[in-house]
Amino acid sequence: xxLSLPEFLALSDREKAARVGDRAVLYAQQFDRAQxxxxxxxxxxxxxxxxxxxGRELMGSLLKYRMALNFFVQPSSxxxxxxxxxxxxxxxxxxxxRDVKISSMSxxxxxVDSVRTFISYVDLVVMRHGDENAAAAAFWTATRAHRRxxxxxxxxxxxxxxxxxxGTKQHPTQAxxxxxxxxxxxxxxxxxxxxxxxxxGDLARGRTVRSLSYLMRNYTGIExxxxxxxxxxxxxxxxxxxxxxxxxxxxxxxxxxxVAEADAVYMTRIQDEYxxxxxxxxxxxxxxxxxxxxxxxxxKPTACLMHPxxxxxxxxxxxxxxxxxxxxxxxxxxxxxxxxxxxxxxxFRVGDRILRAAV
Ligand code: NCD
Numbered sequence: 001x002x003l004s005l006p007e008f009l010a011l012s013d014r015e016k017a018a019r020v021g022d023r024a025v026l027y028a029q030q031f032d033r034a035q036x037x038x039x040x041x042x043x044x045x046x047x048x049x050x051x052x053x054x055g056r057e058l059m060g061s062l063l064k065y066r067m068a069l070n071f072f073v074q075p076s077s078x079x080x081x082x083x084x085x086x087x088x089x090x091x092x093x094x095x096x097x098r099d100v101k102i103s104s105m106s107x108x109x110x111x112v113d114s115v116r117t118f119i120s121y122v123d124l125v126v127m128r129h130g131d132e133n134a135a136a137a138a139f140w141t142a143t144r145a146h147r148r149x150x151x152x153x154x155x156x157x158x159x160x161x162x163x164x165x166x167g168t169k170q171h172p173t174q175a176x177x178x179x180x181x182x183x184x185x186x187x188x189x190x191x192x193x194x195x196x197x198x199x200x201g202d203l204a205r206g207r208t209v210r211s212l213s214y215l216m217r218n219y220t221g222i223e224x225x226x227x228x229x230x231x232x233x234x235x236x237x238x239x240x241x242x243x244x245x246x247x248x249x250x251x252x253x254x255x256x257x258x259v260a261e262a263d264a265v266y267m268t269r270i271q272d273e274y275x276x277x278x279x280x281x282x283x284x285x286x287x288x289x290x291x292x293x294x295x296x297x298x299x300k301p302t303a304c305l306m307h308p309x310x311x312x313x314x315x316x317x318x319x320x321x322x323x324x325x326x327x328x329x330x331x332x333x334x335x336x337x338x339x340x341x342x343x344x345x346x347x348f349r350v351g352d353r354i355l356r357a358a359v
Contacts, residue, residue: 001143025162028172028214042342045358062350064091069122079164086340115141119159132167168205175211177336185304194221201268203234208308217245227252254288267307291315304328
Protein backbone atom coordinates (compact mmCIF):
# COMPACT_ATOMS: atom_id res chain seq x y z
CA UNK A 1 0.00 0.00 0.00
CA UNK A 2 1.56 3.26 -1.14
CA LEU A 3 -0.96 5.52 0.61
CA SER A 4 -0.98 6.91 4.15
CA LEU A 5 -3.95 5.93 6.33
CA PRO A 6 -5.74 9.30 5.85
CA GLU A 7 -5.14 9.08 2.08
CA PHE A 8 -6.52 5.56 1.94
CA LEU A 9 -9.57 6.42 4.05
CA ALA A 10 -10.26 9.46 1.87
CA LEU A 11 -10.71 7.28 -1.24
CA SER A 12 -14.25 6.48 -2.35
CA ASP A 13 -15.58 3.09 -1.23
CA ARG A 14 -15.35 1.95 -4.83
CA GLU A 15 -11.65 2.82 -4.99
CA LYS A 16 -11.04 1.22 -1.61
CA ALA A 17 -12.91 -1.92 -2.73
CA ALA A 18 -10.71 -2.11 -5.84
CA ARG A 19 -7.56 -1.91 -3.71
CA VAL A 20 -8.83 -4.58 -1.33
CA GLY A 21 -9.45 -7.03 -4.20
CA ASP A 22 -9.74 -10.56 -2.85
CA ARG A 23 -7.36 -10.00 0.09
CA ALA A 24 -10.03 -9.01 2.62
CA VAL A 25 -13.82 -8.63 2.85
CA LEU A 26 -14.83 -5.05 3.61
CA TYR A 27 -17.31 -3.87 0.98
CA ALA A 28 -20.16 -5.52 -0.93
CA GLN A 29 -18.83 -3.68 -4.00
CA GLN A 30 -15.87 -6.10 -4.06
CA PHE A 31 -18.02 -8.93 -5.43
CA ASP A 32 -19.00 -9.64 -9.02
CA ARG A 33 -21.53 -12.15 -10.27
CA ALA A 34 -19.00 -14.89 -10.96
CA GLN A 35 -17.68 -14.59 -7.41
CA UNK A 36 -21.16 -14.61 -5.90
CA UNK A 37 -22.14 -17.72 -7.85
CA UNK A 38 -18.86 -19.39 -6.91
CA UNK A 39 -19.35 -18.58 -3.21
CA UNK A 40 -22.87 -20.03 -3.28
CA UNK A 41 -21.57 -23.21 -4.94
CA UNK A 42 -18.83 -23.42 -2.35
CA UNK A 43 -21.29 -22.98 0.54
CA UNK A 44 -23.42 -25.80 -0.91
CA UNK A 45 -20.36 -28.01 -1.31
CA UNK A 46 -19.22 -27.38 2.29
CA UNK A 47 -22.71 -28.24 3.49
CA UNK A 48 -22.68 -31.52 1.54
CA UNK A 49 -19.18 -32.41 2.63
CA UNK A 50 -19.98 -31.86 6.27
CA UNK A 51 -22.66 -34.59 6.19
CA UNK A 52 -20.01 -37.32 6.02
CA UNK A 53 -17.27 -38.10 8.56
CA UNK A 54 -14.53 -38.13 5.88
CA GLY A 55 -15.82 -34.81 4.57
CA ARG A 56 -15.75 -33.27 8.03
CA GLU A 57 -12.26 -34.64 8.52
CA LEU A 58 -11.05 -33.12 5.27
CA MET A 59 -12.67 -29.76 5.95
CA GLY A 60 -11.23 -29.70 9.44
CA SER A 61 -7.73 -30.15 8.03
CA LEU A 62 -7.85 -27.25 5.57
CA LEU A 63 -7.00 -24.38 7.94
CA LYS A 64 -5.49 -26.35 10.79
CA TYR A 65 -2.80 -24.39 12.65
CA ARG A 66 -4.25 -21.10 11.42
CA MET A 67 -5.41 -18.82 14.22
CA ALA A 68 -8.49 -16.61 13.90
CA LEU A 69 -9.34 -13.59 16.02
CA ASN A 70 -12.97 -12.53 16.31
CA PHE A 71 -12.76 -8.91 17.36
CA PHE A 72 -16.34 -7.81 18.02
CA VAL A 73 -16.73 -4.62 20.00
CA GLN A 74 -20.38 -4.12 19.05
CA PRO A 75 -23.06 -6.58 20.19
CA SER A 76 -23.34 -9.73 18.10
CA SER A 77 -24.81 -13.21 18.44
CA UNK A 78 -25.26 -14.73 14.97
CA UNK A 79 -22.32 -13.20 13.16
CA UNK A 80 -19.96 -13.99 16.05
CA UNK A 81 -21.22 -17.55 16.53
CA UNK A 82 -21.46 -18.39 12.84
CA UNK A 83 -17.90 -17.19 12.20
CA UNK A 84 -16.69 -19.19 15.21
CA UNK A 85 -18.47 -22.29 13.94
CA UNK A 86 -17.25 -21.80 10.37
CA UNK A 87 -13.67 -21.41 11.65
CA UNK A 88 -14.03 -24.56 13.77
CA UNK A 89 -15.35 -26.54 10.78
CA UNK A 90 -12.29 -25.45 8.82
CA UNK A 91 -10.01 -26.51 11.66
CA UNK A 92 -8.91 -23.02 12.74
CA UNK A 93 -7.98 -22.16 16.31
CA UNK A 94 -9.91 -19.20 17.64
CA UNK A 95 -9.59 -16.26 20.01
CA UNK A 96 -11.94 -13.40 20.65
CA UNK A 97 -11.82 -9.83 21.88
CA ARG A 98 -15.31 -8.56 22.63
CA ASP A 99 -14.85 -6.02 25.35
CA VAL A 100 -12.50 -3.09 24.91
CA LYS A 101 -12.68 -2.46 28.67
CA ILE A 102 -10.45 -5.49 29.25
CA SER A 103 -8.07 -4.89 26.34
CA SER A 104 -5.33 -2.30 25.97
CA MET A 105 -7.73 -0.10 24.04
CA SER A 106 -9.01 0.92 27.48
CA UNK A 107 -5.49 2.31 28.09
CA UNK A 108 -5.89 4.54 25.07
CA UNK A 109 -4.20 2.33 22.51
CA UNK A 110 -5.06 3.37 18.97
CA UNK A 111 -7.11 0.95 16.91
CA VAL A 112 -4.37 0.61 14.31
CA ASP A 113 -1.85 -0.28 17.03
CA SER A 114 -4.23 -2.85 18.51
CA VAL A 115 -4.76 -4.38 15.09
CA ARG A 116 -1.03 -4.44 14.46
CA THR A 117 -0.64 -6.35 17.71
CA PHE A 118 -3.45 -8.77 16.81
CA ILE A 119 -1.90 -9.63 13.48
CA SER A 120 1.39 -10.49 15.16
CA TYR A 121 -0.41 -13.52 16.53
CA VAL A 122 -3.31 -14.39 14.26
CA ASP A 123 -3.84 -15.28 10.61
CA LEU A 124 -7.31 -13.77 10.26
CA VAL A 125 -9.21 -10.93 11.94
CA VAL A 126 -13.00 -10.84 11.73
CA MET A 127 -14.18 -7.56 13.19
CA ARG A 128 -17.35 -5.71 14.05
CA HIS A 129 -16.97 -2.09 15.00
CA GLY A 130 -19.22 0.94 15.38
CA ASP A 131 -16.83 3.13 13.41
CA GLU A 132 -17.55 2.64 9.71
CA ASN A 133 -13.86 3.14 8.89
CA ALA A 134 -12.44 0.73 11.45
CA ALA A 135 -12.24 -2.32 9.18
CA ALA A 136 -10.67 -0.26 6.39
CA ALA A 137 -8.09 1.10 8.87
CA ALA A 138 -7.38 -2.47 10.00
CA PHE A 139 -6.89 -3.54 6.40
CA TRP A 140 -4.50 -0.64 5.81
CA THR A 141 -2.54 -1.67 8.92
CA ALA A 142 -2.37 -5.28 7.73
CA THR A 143 -1.01 -4.21 4.34
CA ARG A 144 1.68 -2.06 5.98
CA ALA A 145 2.77 -4.41 8.77
CA HIS A 146 5.69 -6.82 8.27
CA ARG A 147 3.72 -9.86 9.28
CA ARG A 148 2.42 -11.88 6.30
CA UNK A 149 0.56 -15.15 6.01
CA UNK A 150 1.69 -17.73 3.48
CA UNK A 151 -1.02 -19.47 1.50
CA UNK A 152 -0.68 -23.15 0.61
CA UNK A 153 0.52 -22.22 -2.90
CA UNK A 154 3.35 -20.15 -1.38
CA UNK A 155 1.87 -16.69 -2.01
CA UNK A 156 2.42 -14.22 0.83
CA UNK A 157 -0.43 -11.94 1.82
CA UNK A 158 -1.36 -9.42 4.49
CA UNK A 159 -3.36 -10.95 7.34
CA UNK A 160 -6.93 -10.94 5.96
CA UNK A 161 -9.47 -8.64 7.61
CA UNK A 162 -13.16 -9.49 7.34
CA UNK A 163 -15.84 -7.00 8.33
CA UNK A 164 -18.61 -8.49 10.43
CA UNK A 165 -20.43 -5.14 10.40
CA UNK A 166 -19.03 -1.62 9.92
CA GLY A 167 -21.11 1.02 11.74
CA THR A 168 -24.33 1.80 9.88
CA LYS A 169 -22.70 1.44 6.49
CA GLN A 170 -21.75 -2.11 5.51
CA HIS A 171 -22.22 -5.73 6.48
CA PRO A 172 -20.80 -7.53 3.46
CA THR A 173 -20.85 -11.10 4.77
CA GLN A 174 -24.51 -10.70 5.77
CA ALA A 175 -25.27 -9.55 2.22
CA UNK A 176 -23.46 -12.62 0.88
CA UNK A 177 -25.49 -14.95 3.06
CA UNK A 178 -28.63 -13.10 2.02
CA UNK A 179 -27.76 -13.71 -1.63
CA UNK A 180 -27.19 -17.39 -0.82
CA UNK A 181 -30.60 -17.54 0.89
CA UNK A 182 -32.32 -15.71 -1.98
CA UNK A 183 -30.69 -17.97 -4.52
CA UNK A 184 -31.74 -21.12 -2.66
CA UNK A 185 -35.27 -19.88 -2.04
CA UNK A 186 -35.86 -18.57 -5.56
CA UNK A 187 -34.20 -21.45 -7.38
CA UNK A 188 -37.54 -23.07 -8.34
CA UNK A 189 -38.54 -19.83 -10.09
CA UNK A 190 -35.29 -19.25 -11.96
CA UNK A 191 -33.12 -17.56 -9.31
CA UNK A 192 -32.76 -13.92 -8.41
CA UNK A 193 -32.67 -12.30 -11.87
CA UNK A 194 -35.88 -10.45 -12.76
CA UNK A 195 -37.21 -10.46 -9.20
CA UNK A 196 -38.75 -7.81 -6.95
CA UNK A 197 -37.41 -7.40 -3.42
CA UNK A 198 -39.36 -5.54 -0.76
CA UNK A 199 -37.03 -4.14 1.93
CA UNK A 200 -38.75 -2.96 5.10
CA GLY A 201 -37.82 -1.12 8.30
CA ASP A 202 -34.78 0.99 9.16
CA LEU A 203 -33.21 1.32 5.74
CA ALA A 204 -31.33 4.49 6.68
CA ARG A 205 -29.17 2.87 9.35
CA GLY A 206 -29.54 -0.82 8.52
CA ARG A 207 -26.15 -1.88 7.19
CA THR A 208 -27.51 -5.21 5.93
CA VAL A 209 -29.96 -3.67 3.45
CA ARG A 210 -27.31 -1.22 2.27
CA SER A 211 -24.79 -3.98 1.49
CA LEU A 212 -27.52 -6.09 -0.12
CA SER A 213 -28.53 -3.16 -2.34
CA TYR A 214 -24.94 -2.85 -3.60
CA LEU A 215 -24.94 -6.53 -4.59
CA MET A 216 -28.03 -6.05 -6.76
CA ARG A 217 -25.88 -4.62 -9.55
CA ASN A 218 -24.84 -8.22 -10.25
CA TYR A 219 -28.35 -9.32 -11.22
CA THR A 220 -30.56 -8.35 -14.15
CA GLY A 221 -34.11 -7.04 -14.04
CA ILE A 222 -34.17 -6.42 -10.28
CA GLU A 223 -36.67 -4.07 -8.73
CA UNK A 224 -36.20 -2.87 -5.16
CA UNK A 225 -39.14 -1.51 -3.17
CA UNK A 226 -38.18 0.37 -0.01
CA UNK A 227 -40.97 0.42 2.58
CA UNK A 228 -40.19 2.65 5.54
CA UNK A 229 -41.42 5.80 7.24
CA UNK A 230 -39.63 8.71 5.59
CA UNK A 231 -37.24 9.15 8.54
CA UNK A 232 -35.95 5.60 8.04
CA UNK A 233 -35.92 5.60 4.25
CA UNK A 234 -32.96 4.44 2.18
CA UNK A 235 -30.29 7.15 1.98
CA UNK A 236 -29.49 9.07 -1.21
CA UNK A 237 -26.04 7.47 -1.65
CA UNK A 238 -27.60 4.03 -2.22
CA UNK A 239 -30.36 5.45 -4.42
CA UNK A 240 -27.69 7.18 -6.55
CA UNK A 241 -25.76 3.90 -6.80
CA UNK A 242 -28.90 2.08 -7.96
CA UNK A 243 -29.61 4.81 -10.55
CA UNK A 244 -26.02 4.67 -11.79
CA UNK A 245 -26.38 0.91 -12.34
CA UNK A 246 -29.83 1.09 -13.92
CA UNK A 247 -31.51 -0.77 -11.03
CA UNK A 248 -35.21 0.00 -10.63
CA UNK A 249 -36.35 1.17 -7.22
CA UNK A 250 -39.29 2.89 -5.62
CA UNK A 251 -40.45 3.86 -2.16
CA UNK A 252 -43.57 2.44 -0.50
CA UNK A 253 -45.50 3.64 2.54
CA UNK A 254 -46.55 0.25 3.89
CA UNK A 255 -45.88 -3.47 3.51
CA UNK A 256 -49.44 -3.93 2.21
CA UNK A 257 -48.78 -1.75 -0.78
CA UNK A 258 -46.13 -4.07 -2.26
CA VAL A 259 -46.34 -7.46 -0.53
CA ALA A 260 -48.35 -9.18 -3.27
CA GLU A 261 -45.82 -8.39 -6.01
CA ALA A 262 -42.65 -9.18 -4.01
CA ASP A 263 -40.55 -12.28 -4.65
CA ALA A 264 -38.76 -11.68 -1.36
CA VAL A 265 -39.66 -9.58 1.67
CA TYR A 266 -36.65 -8.51 3.78
CA MET A 267 -37.62 -7.22 7.21
CA THR A 268 -35.27 -5.24 9.45
CA ARG A 269 -35.15 -3.91 12.99
CA ILE A 270 -35.11 -0.22 13.97
CA GLN A 271 -31.43 0.46 14.73
CA ASP A 272 -32.07 2.68 17.73
CA GLU A 273 -28.62 2.06 19.21
CA TYR A 274 -27.58 4.81 16.77
CA UNK A 275 -30.26 7.26 17.94
CA UNK A 276 -27.73 9.54 19.59
CA UNK A 277 -25.79 9.80 16.34
CA UNK A 278 -28.63 10.68 14.03
CA UNK A 279 -32.39 10.67 13.80
CA UNK A 280 -35.20 10.71 16.31
CA UNK A 281 -35.57 9.02 19.67
CA UNK A 282 -36.78 5.46 20.14
CA UNK A 283 -39.75 5.18 17.83
CA UNK A 284 -41.14 2.12 16.16
CA UNK A 285 -41.72 2.23 12.42
CA UNK A 286 -45.44 1.78 13.04
CA UNK A 287 -48.04 -0.82 12.22
CA UNK A 288 -47.79 -0.34 8.45
CA UNK A 289 -44.33 -1.86 8.70
CA UNK A 290 -45.14 -4.91 10.85
CA UNK A 291 -45.36 -8.15 8.86
CA UNK A 292 -48.58 -10.00 9.76
CA UNK A 293 -50.23 -13.30 8.91
CA UNK A 294 -52.49 -11.33 6.61
CA UNK A 295 -49.40 -10.27 4.64
CA UNK A 296 -48.20 -13.85 4.55
CA UNK A 297 -51.56 -14.80 3.08
CA UNK A 298 -51.06 -12.27 0.28
CA UNK A 299 -47.44 -13.18 -0.48
CA LYS A 300 -46.74 -15.12 -3.71
CA PRO A 301 -46.61 -18.91 -3.21
CA THR A 302 -42.98 -18.84 -4.42
CA ALA A 303 -41.84 -15.81 -2.38
CA CYS A 304 -39.73 -15.83 0.79
CA LEU A 305 -39.73 -13.86 4.03
CA MET A 306 -36.27 -12.93 5.29
CA HIS A 307 -34.79 -11.08 8.28
CA PRO A 308 -31.09 -10.71 9.20
CA UNK A 309 -32.12 -11.00 12.89
CA UNK A 310 -32.22 -10.03 15.70
CA UNK A 311 -35.87 -9.07 15.43
CA UNK A 312 -38.23 -7.44 17.88
CA UNK A 313 -41.87 -6.90 17.02
CA UNK A 314 -41.61 -6.21 13.29
CA UNK A 315 -42.83 -9.73 12.45
CA UNK A 316 -45.92 -11.15 14.19
CA UNK A 317 -44.56 -13.78 16.61
CA UNK A 318 -46.88 -16.57 15.40
CA UNK A 319 -45.14 -16.47 12.03
CA UNK A 320 -41.97 -17.89 13.63
CA UNK A 321 -43.54 -21.31 13.97
CA UNK A 322 -45.94 -21.53 11.03
CA UNK A 323 -45.36 -24.51 8.81
CA UNK A 324 -44.74 -22.47 5.68
CA UNK A 325 -41.66 -22.93 3.47
CA UNK A 326 -41.77 -19.23 2.57
CA UNK A 327 -40.71 -18.25 6.10
CA UNK A 328 -36.96 -18.64 5.71
CA UNK A 329 -35.31 -16.37 8.29
CA UNK A 330 -34.26 -19.18 10.64
CA UNK A 331 -32.79 -21.09 7.72
CA UNK A 332 -31.14 -17.85 6.58
CA UNK A 333 -29.28 -17.85 9.90
CA UNK A 334 -27.90 -21.36 9.27
CA UNK A 335 -27.09 -20.45 5.65
CA UNK A 336 -24.90 -17.72 7.10
CA UNK A 337 -22.61 -20.24 8.72
CA UNK A 338 -22.10 -22.13 5.45
CA UNK A 339 -21.55 -18.92 3.54
CA UNK A 340 -18.91 -17.94 6.10
CA UNK A 341 -17.19 -21.28 5.59
CA UNK A 342 -17.15 -20.43 1.87
CA UNK A 343 -15.85 -16.88 2.47
CA UNK A 344 -12.98 -18.10 4.66
CA UNK A 345 -12.13 -20.99 2.33
CA UNK A 346 -11.95 -18.54 -0.57
CA UNK A 347 -9.78 -16.07 1.38
CA PHE A 348 -7.26 -18.83 2.13
CA ARG A 349 -7.67 -20.38 -1.35
CA VAL A 350 -8.73 -23.81 -0.15
CA GLY A 351 -12.18 -23.67 -1.77
CA ASP A 352 -11.17 -25.94 -4.65
CA ARG A 353 -10.37 -28.71 -2.22
CA ILE A 354 -13.91 -28.50 -0.84
CA LEU A 355 -15.41 -28.46 -4.33
CA ARG A 356 -13.31 -31.41 -5.51
CA ALA A 357 -14.13 -33.50 -2.44
CA ALA A 358 -17.86 -32.74 -2.58
CA VAL A 359 -18.48 -34.16 -6.07
C1 NCD B 1 -27.55 -7.25 11.84
C2 NCD B 1 -26.43 -6.27 12.12
O1 NCD B 1 -25.68 -6.44 13.07
O2 NCD B 1 -26.34 -5.34 11.35
N1 NCD B 1 -27.42 -8.44 12.57
C3 NCD B 1 -26.74 -9.48 12.02
O3 NCD B 1 -25.55 -9.43 11.84
N2 NCD B 1 -27.48 -10.53 11.60
C4 NCD B 1 -28.89 -6.67 11.90
C5 NCD B 1 -29.31 -5.93 13.11
O4 NCD B 1 -28.58 -5.80 14.10
O5 NCD B 1 -30.44 -5.44 13.10
